[in-house]
Amino acid sequence: MKIGDLIRVPSCPPREMGSCPCFFCAHNSKRIGVVYNASYIGSIKTWEANFDIGKWTFNEHNINKVEVINESR
Secondary structure, X not given: OOOOOEEXXXXXXXXXXXXXXXXXXXXXXXXXXXXXXXXEEOOEEEEEEEEOOEEEEEEOOOHHHOEEEEOOO
């Protein structure tokens, strides 16, 4: 994953009690964003992306939840 990539965060599974409290569900996001920064915090790789609801930071431990839908070349 690199700066300029278009990414998608998958929908959360349905919940039986109440609404999902995650950042994306709480703001009714389309869940598509653009990576604008990549860096390290200590030895952990992190990325920042802009979504329709604002900035979201993720790292190599939760990258499997992010899908690259269009790579920047």
